[in-house]
Amino acid sequence: MDGSSDNKMPFVNIKKQYLAIGMLIFVALFFFNSRPAFQCQITPEVNTYLPTIYGITPTYARLAQKADLTRLSQTLMLVRNFHWIIIEDSETKTKLVENLLKESTLKYTHLNVKTQKSKHSTASGVEQRNVALNWIRDHLRKSEDKKGVVYFMDDDNTYALKVFEEMRKIKKVGVWPVGIVGGMRVEMPLVTNGKVSGYNAVWKPFRPFPIDMAGFAINATLFLDHPEAKFSRKVQSGFQESEILKYVTTKDELEPLADNCTKVYVWHTRTQKPSILNPKKLKNPPLPDDHIEV
Structure with a gap:
């Protein structure tokens, strides 16, 4: 055993x-x-490494303002290394915009300047964009990392995340198509052998750069190289894009992105003006709502 x-x-x-x-x-x-x-x-x-995208957005007080800014900010929260520069067309900064920015997770700069009326131009956003460009120049002079991209963004446009991925490839000035603008389904640069050879545009096609503000972005350092570059009240409506681009590039230097300008990643949408009934004219008027921010 x-x-x-x-x-x-x-x-x-x-x-x-x-x-x-x-x-x-x-x-x-x-x-x-x-x-x-x-x-x-x-x-x-x-x-x-991702270069910073500086998004410049003029905005003005209206009933749909908060709705438009909310929709845009929700998109921008998904963009990495993004700095939102929002400029109010106002004598003072409003609580509505201030609260929206504070409640977001975005890195932002909040500015304001009132539009100066001019008999030469009815273009919107001129003073606001110029103030933002001055801020960017001051910021880059003080910053060790001067790399970045400047993109002019309307507060009611629609942006796919891919447009931000595309603009990080920019060396000087990148361009791409814009949907629903200028009376067309898509307004776009025409590309031949990897170079911009013309433009598919019907609204004032004689413009030096017949492209929408949402259809290009600029290397931020070019605004240090060209301190004189700015928008102007002295040019006619529709020429603001050409006015700023003339300082920093030529047609031959434009960099076609978005698959040689064959993909649409941004749309020039506009919010319909809301139709609000006058409570005084209603038989059964609703309770006062002035205390609620809309």
Whole structure:
């Protein structure tokens, strides 16, 4: 009995050793197979440098203002390394815009300047965009990282996230199509052999750069190289894009993006003016709502 038990014990110990080794191999294989997926998730965040996109958005008080800014801000929250410069057409900054910005997770700069009426031009956003460009110049002069892209954004346009990915490729000035603008389904630069050769535009096609404000972005350092670059009240309506672009580029230097200007990633949408009934004219007027921010 005792001899038989002694003979079985080494065999049992060997089985336990093999089992332990097998478990270690299983754990090691599991960790090894899981590791690459984990690394793929964090590596791009750590090692990929993204130039800052400075989005310049003029805005003015109206009933749909908060709705438009809310929709736009929700999109911008998904854009990495984005700095929103929002400029109110107002003598003072309003609580509505201030509260919206504070409640967002965006990096932002809040400015204001009142539009100066002019008999030469009825264009909107001239003073607001110029104030923003001055802020960018001051900011870049003080910043160690001067790389970035400047993009002029209307507060009621619609932007796909891909348009922001595209503009990070810009060396000087990048261009792309814009949907629903200028009386067309799409207004766009025409590309031949990777170069802009013309423009598909029917509204004032004689403009030096017949493209919409949403259809281009500019390397931020060009505004340091060209401190005189700005928008002007002295040009006719529709020429603001050409006015700013003439300082920093030529047609031959334009960089066609969005798959050689064949993809639409931004639309020149406009919010319909709301039709609100006058409570005084209603038989059963609603309760006062002046205390609620809309």
